Amino acid sequence: MTSRTCLSIILAAGEGTRMKSATPKVLHQIANLPMVAHVARAAEGAGADAVALVVGHGGDAVKKAAEAFAPKADAFVQAERLGTAHAVLAARAAIAKGHDDILVMFGDTPLVEADSLALARQKLAEGAAVVVIGFRPPNPAGYGRLLEKDGRLVAIREDKDCTDEERKIGFCNAGLMAIAGKDALRLLDQVGNSNAKGEFYLTDIVEIADKASLMVVATEASFESVLGINNRAELAEAEAIWQKRRRRQAMLDGATLIAPETVYFSHDTEIGADVLVEPNVWFGPDVKVADGAVIHAFSHLEGADVGPRAEVGPYARLRPGAELHEKAKVGNFCEVKKATVEKGAKINHLTYIGDARVGVGANIGAGTITCNYDGYSKFFTDIGEGAFIGSNSSLVAPIVIGAGAYVASGSVITEEVPGDALAFGRARQKTLPGKGKELRERFASAAAAKKAGAK
Ligand code: UD1
Ligand code: CA
Numbered sequence: 001m002t003s004r005t006c007l008s009i010i011l012a013a014g015e016g017t018r019m020k021s022a023t024p025k026v027l028h029q030i031a032n033l034p035m036v037a038h039v040a041r042a043a044e045g046a047g048a049d050a051v052a053l054v055v056g057h058g059g060d061a062v063k064k065a066a067e068a069f070a071p072k073a074d075a076f077v078q079a080e081r082l083g084t085a086h087a088v089l090a091a092r093a094a095i096a097k098g099h100d101d102i103l104v105m106f107g108d109t110p111l112v113e114a115d116s117l118a119l120a121r122q123k124l125a126e127g128a129a130v131v132v133i134g135f136r137p138p139n140p141a142g143y144g145r146l147l148e149k150d151g152r153l154v155a156i157r158e159d160k161d162c163t164d165e166e167r168k169i170g171f172c173n174a175g176l177m178a179i180a181g182k183d184a185l186r187l188l189d190q191v192g193n194s195n196a197k198g199e200f201y202l203t204d205i206v207e208i209a210d211k212a213s214l215m216v217v218a219t220e221a222s223f224e225s226v227l228g229i230n231n232r233a234e235l236a237e238a239e240a241i242w243q244k245r246r247r248r249q250a251m252l253d254g255a256t257l258i259a260p261e262t263v264y265f266s267h268d269t270e271i272g273a274d275v276l277v278e279p280n281v282w283f284g285p286d287v288k289v290a291d292g293a294v295i296h297a298f299s300h301l302e303g304a305d306v307g308p309r310a311e312v313g314p315y316a317r318l319r320p321g322a323e324l325h326e327k328a329k330v331g332n333f334c335e336v337k338k339a340t341v342e343k344g345a346k347i348n349h350l351t352y353i354g355d356a357r358v359g360v361g362a363n364i365g366a367g368t369i370t371c372n373y374d375g376y377s378k379f380f381t382d383i384g385e386g387a388f389i390g391s392n393s394s395l396v397a398p399i400v401i402g403a404g405a406y407v408a409s410g411s412v413i414t415e416e417v418p419g420d421a422l423a424f425g426r427a428r429q430k431t432l433p434g435k436g437k438e439l440r441e442r443f444a445s446a447a448a449a450k451k452a453g454a455k
Helices: 035-045 060-069 084-089 114-125 181-188 202-211 232-252 435-454
Strands: 006-012 050-056 074-078 101-106 130-135 145-149 152-157 172-180 216-220 281-283 322-324 329-332 335-341 346-349 352-358 369-371 381-383 394-396 399-401
Touching: 006 035, 006 084, 035 050, 035 060, 035 101, 035 114, 050 060, 060 074, 084 181, 084 202, 101 114, 101 181, 114 130, 114 172, 114 216, 130 202, 145 172, 152 202, 152 216, 172 181, 172 202, 181 202, 202 216, 394 399
Parallel strands: 006 050, 006 101, 050 074, 130 216, 322 335, 329 346, 335 352, 352 369, 352 381, 369 394, 381 399
Antiparallel strands: 101 172, 130 172, 145 152
């Protein structure tokens, strides 16, 4: 099977008007990845070694996005929208290269599973010329029906072309097809457009192949896995299904999710074993959480690395470049951006650490701010191993706080603090005995005089 070559043709020429969006339909995201990228991944998972992306008129945004998620993909333009067979033939040059297997997929069917595609390829390897992935939707209206006769799949009838009798069939075309490369062009070139919509239907190749005595088979996939997205309500439905699958996988992989339905993952989130995730946590793109870490409730992470047994939150925000080493701690109402928090360092409350290193075992007091930006450029703060930063200090970058240094609370630090030094960056306190009482009396008599004058 692995020795067979495979081309995946992804149809992404959707108009997308029902999304009511300036963004092409297939670029709307699920788990922070465009739908069409999910499709490309599934194809890759089923062993596709080449990808042809068929985009519509003005499909430049899709083509450009594809450079990130499918750099090997060749884009083809279907200038006029004349039907699914016509769209597949836009990639004629790719098909003509002579792959063993061809997978036709829709860019707006993002939950397709690699296993279903692999099964379809398996059927090709067993001699089928066309494999149709079918499913049984709760309501078949609108879908092409699979017409079977004597155990053979003989045709797919589009909803609009069905007789009343055919319309009762519950087994429908999911839209995904596998075609033997050696037969593909011959079959596709015979498709005509005399049907209710006047379109060149890809589905017609079933009847064409059957009449030519080629083997045509149907496999079955779950309704959820072949859900097609046409509007944002369906997009949210697909997101929910995706998240449910991912949460389950995280738990099977050894993470504890106390309230799984409140935890959101991205397509690339990596969660280790014995990780505890409390309720209401958001994992944006590019987050890795190592074994034994704890993510407390209401935390928001993106572009972050959380080391073994590190602790985050509650109510913490880790932004891109946040790197927490083993047993580091970032507590409530703290924001960390582009900063390394080394082993065992603690940033427990109400703090902003950006463009910085916090050395091994350092302790950052409540309300500490790295002043990393002057409105034009960003500057680095380097806090050495074991340093202690007193509460409510401002560290004005670029700045170095040496290992073991001690910064007094409320300091504004603008000059380097050498290792083991003590720095005060604040006005000295002056205490005047009895002066508080005297001041209060003076204020009280001034107020009384004012009141008397007003009468
Ligand atoms: C299609 C199938 C139908 C199946 C259903 C599943 C055909 C003829 N019908 O119907 O049997 O039950 O999907 O959802 O294949 N596209 C192009 N260029 C075109 C036309 C379509 O790229 O000229 C793309 C669309 O962007 C979309 C896909 O092909 O991704 C399906 O097209 P659509 O018009 O939505 O087909 P359906 O009527 O839903
Ligand atoms: Ca459709």
